[in-house]
Amino acid sequence: MKLDSKTPDGPIEKRWDDYKFRLKLVNPANKRKFKIIVVGSGLAGASASATLAELGYNVDCFFYQDSPRRAHSIAAQGGINAAKNYQSDGDSIHRLFYDTVKGGDYRARESNVYRLAQVSNNIIDQCVAQGVPFAREYGGNLANRSFGGAQVSRTFYARGQTGQQLLLGAYSALMAQVNAKKVQLHRRTEMLELVVAEGRARGIVTRNMVTGQIESHAADAVVLATGGYGNVFYLSTNAKGCNVTAAYRAYKKGAGFANPCYTQIHPTCIPVHGEYQSKLTLMSESLRNDGRIWVPKNKGDARVPTQIPENERDYYLERRYPSFGNLVPRDVASRAAKKVCDEGRGVGSTGLGVYLDFSDAVSRLGKDGVRERYGNLFHMYEKITAENPYKVPMRIFPAVHYTMGGLWVDYNLMTTIDGCFAIGEANFSDHGANRLGASALMQGLADGYFILPYTIGDYLATVGNNPLSRDDKHFVKSVEDANGKVSTLLGIKGERTPDSFHRELGKLLWDNCGMARSDESLKSALARIPQIKDEFWQNLKVPGNGRELNQTLEMAGRVADFIDFSEILVKDALARTESCGGHFRVESQTDENEAKRDDAQFSHAAVWEYKGEGSAPERHVEPLSFEYCKPSQRSYK
Amino acid sequence: MNFTLKVWRQKPGEKGKLVTYDSKDISADASFLEMLDVVNERLIEAGQTPIAFDHDCREGICGMCGCVVNGFAHGHQSGTTLCQLHMREFKDGSVIYIEPWRSKAFPVIADLIVDRSAFDAIITAGGYISIRTGSAPDGNAIPISKDVADAAMDVAECIGCGACVAACPNASAMLFTSAKISQLALLPQGQPERMTRAQRMVRAMEDAGFGACTNHGECEAACPKEISMNNIARLNREFIGASVKK
Structure with a gap:
């Protein structure tokens, strides 16, 4: 697996601007020839779908809920960070950048984080213009508050429902493009497979959750905006439907999965x-x-x-x-x-x-x-x-609460599969080993509104417009695989419900790979997971059939992927013998019981490559270097 | 706690009916949906088809869940979505009737799940400010007084669950539509498209098959976010104003 981060050089303040200038453009008249699939309709998916459609691309947006407005971004409460410095309290793009890198315990790419801080201000402007009713001061200006881990007041908010208001803003922009017939919505539709041919993502296979129909969709690029994998723990603050299936299916088709052990436990x-x-x-x-x-x-x-x-x-x-x-x-x-x-x-x-x-x-x-x-x-x-x-x-x-790990992406937000992009919580890029409060909304919208729309154009201009036919053998094979999995799940006819397996897996992970992880606890989890997996495939019970609405079948498919995924989560936690951010190894702590990093050995992102059923996945590394934020032991004393 | 459930069961393309289920040994601290989870787990173990219902965030904000419980949309507790209603609010041993939202514009998909895409159609018709990504002025370039921002936020809290339609004897979507029209009419950013927005959204509402408003006020009583029906008056004013000025 080749990990070329494509991170630009030069002064950090100029990197994104210079890079944008070097990106290829798609002629306005040609944009309408391209189709882009976006999976997920949360802050990242909705903002990307809306913006790509405004640019002229044809967008197909898929989501498992009944409306794009339901995505779990809606539940974010506290706020969204931006380096506006409206409070004149010493904030700046550089300070937001520095705080994010430090807060992430020096495990994120400097170039990406700086770009995030730069575009944070555009996000606020965009959302205000959309009619997001941010909190105001009496004089009519935007209000701010301080938020966990920051010593400046840079958080914009709409009561305790900031995520809702920002998502409804992105949803309204999306619906304007539905009205313009540039976006087609696919409601109650779940992605089951990514179609990859000759190393390029060419489309997806989905299941219509109302009719049970397995369908294939071809496109010039696929964008995964499918959120995090927190529900692998069963109990989490995620919505019940949040799942790892889309990301895990991409991983099985060759997308590297970075830092799965970075999970955030919200206090x-x-x-x-x-x-x-x-x-x-x-x-x-x-x-x-x-x-x-x-x-x-x-x-x-x-x-x-x-x-x-x-x-x-x-x-x-x-x-x-x-x-x-x-x-x-x-x-x-x-x-x-x-x-x-x-x-x-x-x-x-x-x-x-x-x-x-x-x-x-x-x-x-x-x-x-x-x-x-x-x-x-x-x-x-x-x-x-x-x-x-x-x-x-x-x-x-x-x-x-949140997972910092996710699909590995380069500076263009492209995974290790050409033409398959990952944005928002689904990727790994910006938060390092720990995300600061009010930064998830910022990253989701940064990726969707202001970064992906530039970088995806470079890819499309390079590969040109030549979509693969849905009759191609790669599509046919992926549809067969998806159908096969559904029949297998239905055919086990055992005794236990999908939920009972999910609870068992979640408890195992929480006890052994939760807030504190040790060599012993992780090894015992790794010994137990294959047993759960075996029992799942022998003793699962799913009533009904696959050609109708079947919520038990949906859950069963997701739990199957959670079980498989949990192995790389635990393996990653075991391999990273240091503590950093949300990953706490009891063997690696300071005298005051704080997380103790080991920069000499672990100043890198760990990226897992799928090697086939029954083979151990391979761990690759992307080294991280810090020119502007010198790693130090985090201290909040 | 123990309950007897009378649940609406309906397969696609077939007529539905109320089916009785025992719901035994339920914790008083369980939410209504967690109670249904327990019933469903037992149904699956017994080889029966579990009750299909919509849900997602389970913290009262996504708007995905909702059933008519004992005749009330989202149950009898005011200002509460079904996922935030807890079993301690019910009498031990009682009979609970559970039905889907009922409206021509919300056809039943299965059991308690209805198709609410008509709400999306109303928003698609004009529930937005047309502003291209990247073309916005500085956030503080448009001062908005705190009172106006707060009033806009009061209506922007709508979660689009459909309880207002389910509660209305006319199955009207006026509260839902008026919430979005009010939010954008109150804010300075919403002014340029104000007239066409009101007209287009009202037309989409009628096209979707929702009924008219006759001031019953059931919508406001059922709304989990307690959105005021004063907004319906504003919708009427916006709509009539737009018709006169045209």
């Missing part, structure tokens, strides 16, 4: 409370701006929180990190919560929880002031837990 989620639980709910980390995190100083203190006097509380983040306090980055906050719970000081019936207390904020801002900032989050918390957070502290615990 502020509602704790797990029962076996039947289907998902975890995130509480935006903006809550950490005004809420104070604590646990009782003494083990096993069973008093209700309001009865525990101030001097018997341990505000452990403020104590351990005086300068960042409750606003330390996510990985640091999550591990700190795990540590106090491991010490037996966790709260709630399971002992797996810490308090997030707003009593100081309520006395400082008043109940209305708190409601103004966090009303919808408090409302949601009360709905789920039947507790009133204005009166008693919230209970929170870390949960899987």
Whole structure:
């Protein structure tokens, strides 16, 4: 596998501009001859589909939900970063770049991150022009707040529903192009195979989830905007339908999968409370701006929180990190919560929880002031837990939230398969080993609105317009494979539901490859996964048939890919014996229990290549170099 | 907790009917959809076809879920999507009726799943500001007072779930349509296309087969985001204004 990142040289401020100038263009009259498939309709997929269609390309957009507006970007709460420096508090493109590289624990490409920071400002302008109702100051200017891991206020927000508003903005741009007949939507359609011929992506095979029809679609390029793989853990803050199938199918066809072990555990989620639980709910980390995190100083203190006097509380983040306090980055906050719970000081019936207390904020801002900032989050918390957070502290615990790993892409956002691009959370590029708060929305929209539309033109201009016929043997074979998989799943006729396998896999990964990973835990997971896989293919039960709406069949296909994928996730975690960002190896920590990197051995992206069923995947590396941000031990003290 | 469910089951192209299921040993802290998950797991284990229902984010924001529960869209609790409704809100031992959204414009696909693409058609007709990527002025070049931004946000919160249509005796989509028209009519960015937008979106709404508004107010009561029906008055004003000025 050849990993040519195509990263430009020269002064970092000029790299993207110079590179854009060197990219080939497609003549406006020729653009309408090209067809581009976009899989996914979240921030990345919708913004890319809309922008490519505006440029004149024909776009086919596929998504498993009933409308493009449902994609899980919609659930992002806190905000979106941009280097506008409207607050004159010392922000700049360079500072956003520096913070992102540092926050990612020096495991991202400098050139990509700088470009992200550069286009961040265009995103805000674009969204405002679309009618996104960002929060405003009384004078009419855009409001900002600070967000986990940043010492400047650079986060733009729309109450606690920023993701919703940005997605609806991108969705509206997309629907304008549907109206212009430049985009065709394929609702309730799931991608099952990527069609690759002679090293080039030529289309996809899908299943219509209403009729069960397996269909093939040809195009000049395929863009995967299919999100992350957090649901491999079963319980996560992802939507129930989020899955790794599209990305994993691309991997099996030759796309390198980078850094699968980089998973982000978000510190502020509602704790797990029962076996039947289907998902975890995130509480935006903006809550950490005004809420104070604590646990009782003494083990096993069973008093209700309001009865525990101030001097018997341990505000452990403020104590351990005086300068960042409750606003330390996510990985640091999550591990700190795990540590106090491991010490037996966790709260709630399971002992797996810490308090997030707003009593100081309520006395400082008043109940209305708190409601103004966090009303919808408090409302949601009360709905789920039947507790009133204005009166008693919230209970929170870390949960899987985001995956920094993803399909390896070069500076053009192209995977190792020519003509197959990956954007948004589906790729690995910008967040290194840990993503900062309010940066996911920024990256999804940067890729879709401002980067891919330039770079894909260079590819199309190079290969020209010569789509492969759907009668070609590669298409026929892929359709056969997809049909075969469906019949196999239906034909097992065992005893266990897809969900029961998914829960078992998720628990195995959470216990052995979650917030803390050791050589021993990872090896035991690797021993267990093939057993789960064997049982799955022998004892799965899927009622009904494949020629109708069959939600159990959909789940079964996704769980099958999650099981296969989990092996490279664990193998990656095992191979990376250092700790970095969200990847914490217990063998590699500082005296103060922080993640300890090993730059001499691991200053690289690890990229996994599929070598066929039954063969071990091969680990490749893309070395990372740091000219502008000198790696140091991250310190938030 | 134990419940008896009366669930609407319908295969494509066939007539539907209510089927009775036992729902036993359910935790009071389970959400309504988690209760259905438990029932479905047991159905699959028994070799029966599970109940098909739409859902995705399960945190009340994607708008994918929704059924009529005991006659109420998203159930009886106000300001709540079905995924955020918890079983502690029901009486132990009670009978729960679960049906899909009912509207000519939302045909049933299977069981509790309906086709809501008519909502997308309304947005496609004009629920946007035509601004090409990359052509926007600086974000602060258009000052918007906090009151206006807040009012626009109040309506922009619509999740497009369709509860307003399901609750309306006329199956009208006026609340949904008015939410988008209001958001864009309130904001300065929405002014250039304001007149054509109102006309095109209202026409698309009628073409899709939604009924007219006769001020029942059921939509506002059912809306999980509590969007006000004052917006329908604004829609009417926008639409009539556009017709007069044309």
